[in-house]
Amino acid sequence: MPVAVTHVDRRTRTATVALRGDLVIPTAQAMYGQLRGLARRRDVRGVIVDFADAGRVDTSGIAVVSLVQRMMAKSGKRLELVGLGEKHRAALELVQHAGPARLEREAEPPGLALRVGGAVLAYVSACRELGALAIDIVRQAWRVVTRKKTLPKGALVEQMARMGVDAVPIVALLGGLLGTTLAFQGVVLLHRFGAGQFVADMIGLSMVREFGPMMTAIILTGRTGAAIAAELGTMRVGAEIDALETMGVSPTRFLLLPRLGALTIVQPILSLFAMFVGIMGGMLITALVIHVPAAVFWDRVVDRVTLMDFIHGLGKSIAFAWIIGLAACHLGMRATADTTSVGNATTRTVVASVFFIILVDAIVATLASLGGT
Amino acid sequence: MTGDVLLSCKGVTVGYDDSPVLSGVDLEIHRGEIVTLLGGSGCGKSTLLRAITGLLAPLSGTVTLLGRDVYALTEDERRALLRHTGMAFQRDALFSALPVIDNVALPLRELTRLPETVICEIARIKLGLVGLAGLEHRLPASLSGGQRKRAALARASILDPEIIFCDEPSAGLDPVVAAELDDTLRRFRDALGVTIVVVTHELASIRAIADRAIMFGDGHVLAEGTVAELEDSSEEGVYTFFHARAS
Numbered sequence: 001m002p003v004a005v006t007h008v009d010r011r012t013r014t015a016t017v018a019l020r021g022d023l024v025i026p027t028a029q030a031m032y033g034q035l036r037g038l039a040r041r042r043d044v045r046g047v048i049v050d051f052a053d054a055g056r057v058d059t060s061g062i063a064v065v066s067l068v069q070r071m072m073a074k075s076g077k078r079l080e081l082v083g084l085g086e087k088h089r090a091a092l093e094l095v096q097h098a099g100p101a102r103l104e105r106e107a108e109p110p111g112l113a114l115r116v117g118g119a120v121l122a123y124v125s126a127c128r129e130l131g132a133l134a135i136d137i138v139r140q141a142w143r144v145v146t147r148k149k150t151l152p153k154g155a156l157v158e159q160m161a162r163m164g165v166d167a168v169p170i171v172a173l174l175g176g177l178l179g180t181t182l183a184f185q186g187v188v189l190l191h192r193f194g195a196g197q198f199v200a201d202m203i204g205l206s207m208v209r210e211f212g213p214m215m216t217a218i219i220l221t222g223r224t225g226a227a228i229a230a231e232l233g234t235m236r237v238g239a240e241i242d243a244l245e246t247m248g249v250s251p252t253r254f255l256l257l258p259r260l261g262a263l264t265i266v267q268p269i270l271s272l273f274a275m276f277v278g279i280m281g282g283m284l285i286t287a288l289v290i291h292v293p294a295a296v297f298w299d300r301v302v303d304r305v306t307l308m309d310f311i312h313g314l315g316k317s318i319a320f321a322w323i324i325g326l327a328a329c330h331l332g333m334r335a336t337a338d339t340t341s342v343g344n345a346t347t348r349t350v351v352a353s354v355f356f357i358i359l360v361d362a363i364v365a366t367l368a369s370l371g372g373t
Numbered sequence: 374m375t376g377d378v379l380l381s382c383k384g385v386t387v388g389y390d391d392s393p394v395l396s397g398v399d400l401e402i403h404r405g406e407i408v409t410l411l412g413g414s415g416c417g418k419s420t421l422l423r424a425i426t427g428l429l430a431p432l433s434g435t436v437t438l439l440g441r442d443v444y445a446l447t448e449d450e451r452r453a454l455l456r457h458t459g460m461a462f463q464r465d466a467l468f469s470a471l472p473v474i475d476n477v478a479l480p481l482r483e484l485t486r487l488p489e490t491v492i493c494e495i496a497r498i499k500l501g502l503v504g505l506a507g508l509e510h511r512l513p514a515s516l517s518g519g520q521r522k523r524a525a526l527a528r529a530s531i532l533d534p535e536i537i538f539c540d541e542p543s544a545g546l547d548p549v550v551a552a553e554l555d556d557t558l559r560r561f562r563d564a565l566g567v568t569i570v571v572v573t574h575e576l577a578s579i580r581a582i583a584d585r586a587i588m589f590g591d592g593h594v595l596a597e598g599t600v601a602e603l604e605d606s607s608e609e610g611v612y613t614f615f616h617a618r619a620s
Binding site for chain 1: 487
């Protein structure tokens with residue numbers, strides 16, 4: 001730290017601080033404390049800082065002088081700088097180039113009513129935007145179906161490969177594990193009552209109506225929904241979506257339709273695959289643990305699971321695909337220019353998709369139960 | 374060339390994936406100079422800057438910064454060395470989630486133990502110097518391209534480094550803002566004694582600020598000297614750079 005020799009003249013109530021050495025970042029803190037201490041003393045009306053023996057002064061030194069000067073001026077005291085060399089003057093003049101301190105005031109935190117009102121308005125606005133996006137998707141899809149416009153060449157196949165083919169191993173693994181877990185639970189309960197072969201009924205129905213579509217949807221939410229939101233959000237940040245708009249190309253047709261189309265096709269196919277693998281897993285466990293022959297197990301599944309059950313499961317799969325796709329596209333496109341919004345869009349896509357998937361599943365299960373299907 | 378050598382490159386070859394962009398670069402930058410690195414787009418001047426600032430290891434040669442071989446240091450030693458330098462990137466590299474003042478004050482908060490009041494005052498002075506007084510609490514997204522570049526320069530200079538590197542600081546700015554930025558760079562050098570290395574191809578900036586210029590082309594150093602010397606050069610690439618545009 002710079003040696004600062006202080007002398008207080010009691011007659012004139014003036015403190016003189018003679019600086020020795022550099023006033024730079026490593027020494028500025030001590031200097032600030034010393035000068036502020038003097039500025040606060042009641043018996044000191046003015047401070048003279050003598051730079052005659054001072055070395056280099058950097059911006060931290062200038063900041064210390066500027067702060068203490070303002071602090072003293074507020075309480076009617078004065079700070080005088082003497083013995084300034086040419087370099088010191090040049091450095092201190094930087095404050096004049098910087099202009100007066102006029103920090104923008106930070107906004108006051110809003111009250112409860114404003115916060116609630118703001119949240120409601122934001123929610124309404126988001127719903128309106130989602131509605132507009134859904135209408136635009138339908139409009140653009142209609143143009144593509146009626147061949148007035150086309151999708152970008154190869155985009156649908158590329159998206160299907162990314163979302164579908166690449167997801168096969170994880171769907172197979174988790175589907176198989178889910179089937180075996182269900183089988184273990186069923187074996188423990190049903191075998192006790194001599195109804196071991198009914199494990200096939202339970203696994204068949206559960207995988208086809210509930211677990212196949214639901215598990216695939218959750219995998220695709222984390223794997224594909226999050227990726228779509230991040231990709232669109234990054235494109236928004238990089239002004240790529242603005243570029244499409246200014247070129248007169250619809251981002252909905254160019255970016256969203258291939259992704260939504262691919263999800264709509266891939267989700268039911270993967271669900272079917274998950275159902276099959278899950279049933280196979282269950283069959284294996286039942287055969288190994290309670291020795292129900294595979295043929296008997298398969299016959300019971302074919303006997304018990306009807307076409308309506310498949311329609312039920314695959315219908316839900318398509319609904320889940322649209323939930324994931326709409327959430328990812330809507331939230332990804334709403335990303336703003338800062339990079340944290342991409343992370344937020346991804347997180348919210350996963351949370352919103354999982355929430356609505358479970359909600360829709362519960363509603364469909366209730367309606368199906370009431371309707372007796 | 375008055376001061377001691379702050380930066381030297383000896384036989385430096387830079388490039389990507391073993392494909393050289395610039396070969397056999399020998400140069401020296403002295404304390405208190407403003408040096409511009411010139412050349413057409415893609416000639417490798419920004420790549421060389423990345424090598425100088427420790428971001429891209431050269432394919433061969435040595436980079437000596439403040440007396441130390443940048444690539445012979447450990448990671449920690451290199452970080453400590455780079456604290457004596459500042460870098461204003463071509464694409465500003467501001468943190469989009471932080472207000473301007475927090476972007477600028479970040480190095481002080483992370484690397485020093487100065488009181489918050491002093492940190493804010495230093496940041497305010499630096500923002501004032503680059504003409505951004507009053508915009509401290511704005512997010513980078515709400516600033517114009519020129520304002521963002523100036524905020525990046527304020528951040529690069531916040532630790533009062535011995536040497537500041539600027540990659541295309543005035544590219545895309547209107548002539549008035551570009552001239553103000555040039556004035557700011559000169560003021561940094563004159564008042565704080567900072568050495569400044571500017572990568573640019575803006576002729577107006579080169580003429581306004583450069584004590585010395587080094588011109589690159591055809592994968593090597595084409596010419597070196599004062600701007601006047603380069604303008605009088607008969608070397609084809611140099612002549613074309615300075616005169617083809619003017620005509």
